[in-house]
Amino acid sequence: MSEKCPYCNKEMQKGIIHSDRYSLKWIPESKDKGAIIAPFIKGKKLTNINKSYLEVYYCIDCKKMIFEVI
Secondary structure (H helix, E strand, O other), rough: OOEEEEEEOOOOOEEEEEEEOOOOOOHHHOOOOOOOOHHHOOOOEOOOOOOOOOEEEEOOOOOEEEEOOO
């Protein structure tokens, strides 16, 4: 499956972002207090114990990434 970049309409590359010890999650900028506090702040989890990676499409030209949230 390939994806077209919504910014330039060129083909995007499919790749993977792996998480380490903690789940990847999105935190609103207003609540970000740094990496040490991040595990204790509620946010939208992007990975979990069953899926410790995130499939991502990357546009080389625009330097944008697109992914689905679990």
